[in-house]
Amino acid sequence: MSHYPTDIEEFHNALLGLKGITGIESGVENLEPIDTEMLGYSACAHLPHAALLRTGGGLEQEVLIQFEIAFDYSPESLQSVEFLAWWVRDCARSGTKVQFRPFALPPETPLGRQLGTTLKWHMDLFVDGVEESLEPALKEVRRLHHSLETAIRLYDIPLKDQ
Numbered sequence: 001m002s003h004y005p006t007d008i009e010e011f012h013n014a015l016l017g018l019k020g021i022t023g024i025e026s027g028v029e030n031l032e033p034i035d036t037e038m039l040g041y042s043a044c045a046h047l048p049h050a051a052l053l054r055t056g057g058g059l060e061q062e063v064l065i066q067f068e069i070a071f072d073y074s075p076e077s078l079q080s081v082e083f084l085a086w087w088v089r090d091c092a093r094s095g096t097k098v099q100f101r102p103f104a105l106p107p108e109t110p111l112g113r114q115l116g117t118t119l120k121w122h123m124d125l126f127v128d129g130v131e132e133s134l135e136p137a138l139k140e141v142r143r144l145h146h147s148l149e150t151a152i153r154l155y156d157i158p159l160k161d162q
Contacts, residue, residue: 012026021071083155099123103121
């Protein structure tokens, strides 16, 4: 049984249907208490630093739903990532507060070199007006899901089962 709300699970499944996408995880973060000083902490490494620096931190009643997308480095996965990059930009141009950005861990750790093995993509969805319930955020996820399914059909994007 999934530990994600149905709306998020269905969006995950749509993303996982794209060729070369191997995994997806997501989480919700209350951005309101995040200030620019906190961005230097490793616990905040996953956050969209440039966006938060532009606003001086999180905004009032703002949450971030972040989707971390893993891929298999195949040519098909690169086409899926390129499609997602275009689609997210198109959604943002239409007014959705969403961005798509690369994310990677440091090249070396005390356990050895990891360069070339940690690249993932973060889809950051910013939702404001979230007070007592996540329903406004889940509504945005439903809208994104519908938009993604429409774009996949419209542009005949190949899926794993095709």
